[in-house]
Amino acid sequence: MVTAIIVMNVERGKINEVAEALADMEGISEVYSVSGSHDLVAIARVASNEMxxxxxxxxxxxxESIQKTETMLALQTYSRHALESMFSIGSDGA
Structure with missing residues (x-):
């Protein structure tokens, strides 16, 4: 599994439209509107670098409303949430 963080700048007034289109794309698991120097952040989870x-x-x-992107590959996950869900597989919570 390849996980990537994609930050982007979007044409003014098109952020919601682009975010919704991204969220509908296969391989995009989450889209966030953010403050700061970028407008949107998308999390991509796909099977391969080719995908x-x-x-x-x-x-x-x-x-076309996306003006600029920067794609960063995730090398390792340190999320407590990811670890907790991994260890709860098959658990009945007891």
């Missing part, structure tokens, strides 16, 4: 490449350079490129 990530297709997502960013083919699917996302169709959204």
């Amino acid at each position: 990530l490449s297709a997502l960013v350079t083919r699917q996302m490129q169709k959204l």
Whole structure:
């Protein structure tokens, strides 16, 4: 599994429209509108680097309101949430 964080700048007035289009794309698990130097952050989770490449350079490129992107590959997960859910598989909570 390849996880990537994609930050982007979007044309003014198009943030909600782009966020909704991204959220509907296969491979995008979450989209956040954010404050700061970027407008949106998308979390992509795909099976391979090739699938990530297709997502960013083919699917996302169709959204003309996206002005700039930066894609960062996640190397390792340190999330307590991810660890808790991993260890609860098959558990009945007892």
